[in-house]
Amino acid sequence: MAKTVQARTLKTRAKLLSAAKNLIEHSGYEALRVEEVVLKAGVAKGTFFSHFKDKEALMDQLIGARLSEILTEIEAGPVPKSASDMVAALTPFIAFATSERYVFDIMLRYSGATAIQEVGPIAQTFLQQYELCLKWVMNPDWPVRDDIPAELIAEGIGAFLIQAVSLQFCALHSSVTVEARLEPYLHAWFK
Amino acid sequence: MAKTVQARTLKTRAKLLSAAKNLIEHSGYEALRVEEVVLKAGVAKGTFFSHFKDKEALMDQLIGARLSEILTEIEAGPVPKSASDMVAALTPFIAFATSERYVFDIMLRYSGATAIQEVGPIAQTFLQQYELCLKWVMNPDWPVRDDIPAELIAEGIGAFLIQAVSLQFCALHSSVTVEARLEPYLHAWFK
């Protein structure tokens, strides 16, 4: 018998995801307990772990999906025309990344692929973010430095984003917004 | 009676740290179990947690101490004269950061201060690294861009470091060394 995926599987998975989403909507990501998810989904604990490698894999799914939504929405918007435009455009992404320390921790842990040869949902959004910035930066009337490859600039923006959010979580600099912190970095890529 | 710290406290703390160090030397950071630490130190489990807020606080201490050693050694060396020099100088730091995924995760989580108004050992090493890079970059015969504040460049180097190590842990790019990945970023700061 070939390895088939039964309809039941998809239904159970959907129940788990929906239960998790509801719980998170109510009390945030960090407070999520596997016990509560399976209770609400009406399945046994073991079932959870036959659908997700571990609790963080579920988080990867959920946070990844949310980030992708946000980036897709940003992508649909106008191409920014300056550093501050760019920062403004990225604001929803930043807002989500800073919404909970736990969320940012998961983002960092999953920003690279977790297992070899596997790119998880969050890792994919980092690629999406890279490509979005690359698109912006390759815009011909964009005043970006031409002595640096566009790919490097796009990657660098990702690095600066992480840095700015990290510093936000650092008590030492919390009076400055992430956006204000990000902008001077971006200027370094401009002519 | 005033709040005094008994000699016993220091002794117990030292026993715990030494036990942990031995265990880590033998099987790495990730494999460390609190249970084993207290067994080896000859104290009860509760004692551990009256000395360290949680297991990660111990890791913050140990990893922070190691990072500080490494940075202090780098600081004692010659001031690098180019991007590749700089990358070469940072190699011991990178080697430790990439030695275990777990170590890098802890570094990221603690890179900002954890609690408000408190800078932990790892967070301090990020400051140390920032100041080291600042010192290098402010060297008058250093060919760095002068249209960007030295402080920003130093901060940016930190961001690039993290980015390069993160990508190292990403299966997609693991064929390139961290050093090779870091260098082109650094060139962006040069004239």
Next chain:
DNA sequence: CTATAAAATTGACCATGGTCACTTTTAGAG
């Protein structure tokens, strides 16, 4: 030296993520 309050330590206990041998369900061959 003794009494006593603060400091330090203890270990049974809890919370929660994760495992796995077993049971139930399902798809499809005959």
Next chain:
DNA sequence: CTCTAAAAGTGACCATGGTCAATTTTATAG
């Protein structure tokens, strides 16, 4: 329709980090 093997699901159980009321040790006032 029945039989069977794979797929899916179950829940008792384990691993491990962390808690806290009770106990022991220490410093020092009198």
